[in-house]
Amino acid sequence: MKEKDLVIAVDIGSSNCKAALINKSGQVLRVATKPISLISPKQGWFEICPHKLWIDICFLIQTVTSNLQNRILTFGISVQRNTFITWNKDTGEYLHNFISWMDKRAANMCDDLNNSSFMNTFQWAAWVLGSLCGSHRMLCASTFKSKCKTIPMRLRWILINNKKAHKLLKNKKLCFGTLETWLIWKLTKGRTWTTEFSCASCTGIFDIWSLSWSSVMAYIFGIPIEIFPEVKPSNSNFGEIDKSLGLGFSAPITGVLGDQQASMFGNLLYHEGNTKLTLGTVISCNINTGNNTHPTSNSIYPLIGWKLEGQDPYFIAEFFASNGGRAVEWTVTSGLVKNLNEIDALARNVPSTEGVTFVPAFNGMEVPQKDAQAETSLFGITYRTKTNHIVRAVLESQAYLSCHVLDNIFQFYKKPCEIVVDGGTSRSLFVLESLSQISEFDLKKSESVDGSLIGAALVAGLGVGLYKSLEDIKSRVTLEFTQIKFNKNLTETQMLESRKKWYKSVEKCVNWSTILP
Numbered sequence: 104m105k106e107k108d109l110v111i112a113v114d115i116g117s118s119n120c121k122a123a124l125i126n127k128s129g130q131v132l133r134v135a136t137k138p139i140s141l142i143s144p145k146q147g148w149f150e151i152c153p154h155k156l157w158i159d160i161c162f163l164i165q166t167v168t169s170n171l172q173n174r175i176l177t178f179g180i181s182v183q184r185n186t187f188i189t190w191n192k193d194t195g196e197y198l199h200n201f202i203s204w205m206d207k208r209a210a211n212m213c214d215d216l217n218n219s220s221f222m223n224t225f226q227w228a229a230w231v232l233g234s235l236c237g238s239h240r241m242l243c244a245s246t247f248k249s250k251c252k253t254i255p256m257r258l259r260w261i262l263i264n265n266k267k268a269h270k271l272l273k274n275k276k277l278c279f280g281t282l283e284t285w286l287i288w289k290l291t292k293g294r295t296w297t298t299e300f301s302c303a304s305c306t307g308i309f310d311i312w313s314l315s316w317s318s319v320m321a322y323i324f325g326i327p328i329e330i331f332p333e334v335k336p337s338n339s340n341f342g343e344i345d346k347s348l349g350l351g352f353s354a355p356i357t358g359v360l361g362d363q364q365a366s367m368f369g370n371l372l373y374h375e376g377n378t379k380l381t382l383g384t385v386i387s388c389n390i391n392t393g394n395n396t397h398p399t400s401n402s403i404y405p406l407i408g409w410k411l412e413g414q415d416p417y418f419i420a421e422f423f424a425s426n427g428g429r430a431v432e433w434t435v436t437s438g439l440v441k442n443l444n445e446i447d448a449l450a451r452n453v454p455s456t457e458g459v460t461f462v463p464a465f466n467g468m469e470v471p472q473k474d475a476q477a478e479t480s481l482f483g484i485t486y487r488t489k490t491n492h493i494v495r496a497v498l499e500s501q502a503y504l505s506c507h508v509l510d511n512i513f514q515f516y517k518k519p520c521e522i523v524v525d526g527g528t529s530r531s532l533f534v535l536e537s538l539s540q541i542s543e544f545d546l547k548k549s550e551s552v553d554g555s556l557i558g559a560a561l562v563a564g565l566g567v568g569l570y571k572s573l574e575d576i577k578s579r580v581t582l583e584f585t586q587i588k589f590n591k592n593l594t595e596t597q598m599l600e601s602r603k604k605w606y607k608s609v610e611k612c613v614n615w616s617t618i619l620p
Contacts, residue, residue, distance in 0.1 A: 187258065
């Protein structure tokens with residue numbers, strides 16, 4: 104029998120669920136993918152069926168481990184953040200589908216809280232205390248706003264509107280879990296109810312300074328802390344996969360991270376100042392801020408990147424726009440292109456968009472109009488417009504939106520020498536070259552689009568002793584990158600004009616949405 108030397112990792116993303124078999128050199132030996140099926144029972148509501156998701160995950164695991172079950176050493180998990188579910192602690196009965204981070208059913212409740220005199224007083228008091236004491240914690244609290252993307256108000260909505268949840272809460276039988284908590288609970292057959300620090304830090308109800316659930320946030324939102332699971336370090340032992348599940352193996356779960364944090368970990372960005380731009384379902388920029396938090400603006404909050412056993416947490420700063428890769432996928436679903444392999448060639452077949460601009464707003468417009476309602480729109484179409492012009496406009500929109508994300512975050516942080524880029528849309532060299540051109544950054548494209556899977560596997564390897572430290576990982580794992588160098592082909596005036604035109608289209612898109620019924 105061969106030694107156990109392989110790690111299986113599962114990544115539950117916003118668009119796809121993946122499983123991969125990864126060796127100790129960080130190479131992806133096998134990977135399998137299933138699309139995430141979103142359910143929208145009402146406009147603005149987005150859910151995921153837990154039964155279907157579990158079936159898909161089991162299928163993916165069995166697919167990548169076929170004939171190699173006896174070599175599985177450990178198991179790692181990476182997940183989209185802030186998607187949650189609740190269930191009965193005694194019976195395991197789900198009380199509803201997963202409520203996706205994209206769901207906006209609690210939007211009015213968020214607005215009511217943000218506009219309340221209580222919140223204004225809270226922010227003012229936090230600002231005074233933060234300014235007097237120099238407390239990062241208080242300064243962050245002074246810019247706090249309730250948002251649908253974070254969990255508290257959507258969870259509050261469930262507790263108010265779901266009668267079963269309300270009853271179980273009173274009887275102290277209600278379990279809450281984000282995707283990683285649920286998956287661990289399923290894999291261990293209910294023996295482990297826990298989460299991990301990076302995932303907890305994104306919920307909006309976790310105190311990253313005390314490393315515990317926030318009693319202040321729990322009070323503000325009226326949510327008892329006892330419904331939240333235990334929080335453990337990223338490379339902890341989260342329990343053993345139960346043999347009776349029929350997966351063909353049993354292994355410890357020794358690594359868990361949020362998807363963006365896992366992507367940073369998988370790209371070996373372990374040092375302060377390291378920067379990653381993910382072009383996936385969301386366009387997200389993350390900066391490693393080391394063991395320190397750096398409060399900046401109400402759009403950028405510090406998050407925990409990872410916390411290893413016996414060590415202080417590493418923090419990250421994050422800024423994102425939630426309409427990234429969905430725009431590129433739209434070119435296929437709308438019938439503009441047959442598959443994504445031909446999208447770059449179509450865009451390059453014309454020298455410009457001939458005045459066509461595309462505004463991706465599939466879930467509202469987050470930047471440059473923060474949290475504004477908007478509609479996905481095409482502008483400038485004439486009788487001369489061809490498919491190539493529209494495709495080019497879609498790809499250019501990704502470069503403009505990415506550049507805006509970078510502009511926002513680097514108002515507050517030192518610009519790096521280069522930025523590592525990953526995610527599905529990074530396969531498009533047209534987008535990367537355009538982005539480098541207008542942002543004036545050198546880019547370093549990861550040749551693996553499975554950074555989150557690799558990150559989950561590497562942290563799981565740390566947890567089981569496959570690696571001894573972060574430096575040991577860097578010495579043993581080799582990644583391939585493609586350099587995209589900034590080359591100033593366009594004059595500064597041309598670059599400014601092209602971006603201004605796109606911003607004007609965004610403004611129209613947002614303004615139009617305010618008069619829609």
